[in-house]
Amino acid sequence: MNLSKKTDYALRALFTLVEHQGGAPIPIRELARRNEIPRRFLEQIMLQMRAKRWVKSVAGKRGGYLLAKRPEEITMGEVVRFFDGYLAPIACVSARRYERCSQETVCRFRRVLLEARNLIARLMEEATLARVMRGAPVAPSEIFTLQGRDGDGI
Amino acid sequence: MNLSKKTDYALRALFTLVEHQGGAPIPIRELARRNEIPRRFLEQIMLQMRAKRWVKSVAGKRGGYLLAKRPEEITMGEVVRFFDGYLAPIACVSARRYERCSQETVCRFRRVLLEARNLIARLMEEATLARVMRGAPVAPSEIFTLQGRDGDGI
DNA sequence: GTTAATCCCGAGCGCATAAGTCGGATATTC
DNA sequence: GAATATCCGACTTATGCGCTCGGGATTAAC
Numbered sequence: 001m002n003l004s005k006k007t008d009y010a011l012r013a014l015f016t017l018v019e020h021q022g023g024a025p026i027p028i029r030e031l032a033r034r035n036e037i038p039r040r041f042l043e044q045i046m047l048q049m050r051a052k053r054w055v056k057s058v059a060g061k062r063g064g065y066l067l068a069k070r071p072e073e074i075t076m077g078e079v080v081r082f083f084d085g086y087l088a089p090i091a092c093v094s095a096r097r098y099e100r101c102s103q104e105t106v107c108r109f110r111r112v113l114l115e116a117r118n119l120i121a122r123l124m125e126e127a128t129l130a131r132v133m134r135g136a137p138v139a140p141s142e143i144f145t146l147q148g149r150d151g152d153g154i
Numbered sequence: 155m156n157l158s159k160k161t162d163y164a165l166r167a168l169f170t171l172v173e174h175q176g177g178a179p180i181p182i183r184e185l186a187r188r189n190e191i192p193r194r195f196l197e198q199i200m201l202q203m204r205a206k207r208w209v210k211s212v213a214g215k216r217g218g219y220l221l222a223k224r225p226e227e228i229t230m231g232e233v234v235r236f237f238d239g240y241l242a243p244i245a246c247v248s249a250r251r252y253e254r255c256s257q258e259t260v261c262r263f264r265r266v267l268l269e270a271r272n273l274i275a276r277l278m279e280e281a282t283l284a285r286v287m288r289g290a291p292v293a294p295s296e297i298f299t300l301q302g303r304d305g306d307g308i
Numbered sequence: 309g310t311t312a313a314t315c316c317c318g319a320g321c322g323c324a325t326a327a328g329t330c331g332g333a334t335a336t337t338c
Numbered sequence: 339g340a341a342t343a344t345c346c347g348a349c350t351t352a353t354g355c356g357c358t359c360g361g362g363a364t365t366a367a368c
Contacts, residue, residue, distance in 0.1 A: 061366040212344085
């Protein structure tokens with residue numbers, strides 16, 4: 001999984017909308033300013049998210065965008081999958097872009113990549129906007145005991 | 155993390171060399187044939203791995219490549235990092251390509267991405283060629299109880 | 309009903325990168 | 339010295355990401 005700018009921007013905008021739930025619509029201009037996103041580019045992104053029914057728009061003066069679902073109903077995994085197309089690190093272990101590989105039966109490391117994909121998928125699918133916003137762990141704690149490792153740095 | 159073809163090919167070649175440890179040098183032609191890799195392209199890759207001292211070459215007729223280290227001493231993480239440059243899904247949580255992001259303190263989801271990065275890093279760093287070859291789990295079992303999830307498909 | 313702020317939509321563009329090609333030099337064995 | 343390898347640098351080509359742009363439709367405020 002590799003986050004594109006588009007997905008990054010989409011998530012930023014979404015979280016801003018979550019923060020302002022119940023309030024007035026937020027115009028793209030404002031979403032762009034607060035998250036340092038090129039306005040015209042964000043426009044496209046918002047349109048796609050509207051088609052997905054994650055957000056709804058109000059046209060005209062005083063218009064803007066609102067969240068269209070509850071923050072519990074949108075996961076980071078969905079967002080990444082929608083914009084980037086997949087979560088897996090390579091096609092042969094992907095649910096979305098799977099394509100048979102002639103080497104599959106011989107491949108020594110496919111198994112490891114599959115494990116990686118499963119971890120990520122699990123993590124991202126647990127990560128609803130609500131949970132992430134709350135700052136709560138997004139997956140069962142036993143995973144996260146692994147975090148701090150020797151000299152990893154950041 | 156997203157595996158490039160280059161990294162994929164590099165790993166395939168490495169595992170082939172592991173299988174043939176102690177035997178005669180394997181020429182690129184053969185490595186390419188067995189793993190369905192464009193020969194000229196693999197040439198480049200092998201040269202890079204030679205510079206890294208993961209493999210050594212024997213020039214001339216009957217020449218080819220040999221593993222230069224024990225399979226316990228090379229991890230998939232190293233290989234991915236070398237060819238693709240990083241393991242992290244986004245620069246702001248990467249050890250290698252870290253760059254400060256002005257939104258860092260406000261960013262709601264950075265934390266999740268950091269968790270993802272840590273999981274992957276851990277997994278890939280545990281994955282020595284030897285272990286993967288053996289087919290043994292590459293990381294502590296508690297991680298892998300998470301694997302099979304509802305309707306995930308592949 | 310005019311103005312101003314907004315969303316909506318399609319098109320296009322430039323650059324970086326991945327993935328692969330190629331020509332030919334150099335080394336080694338038989 | 340022919341055959342088989344590696345070695346090296348340069349080149350190519352396609353794709354996609356990350357934007358930018360022009361202009362139309364919609365609505366609120368005055």
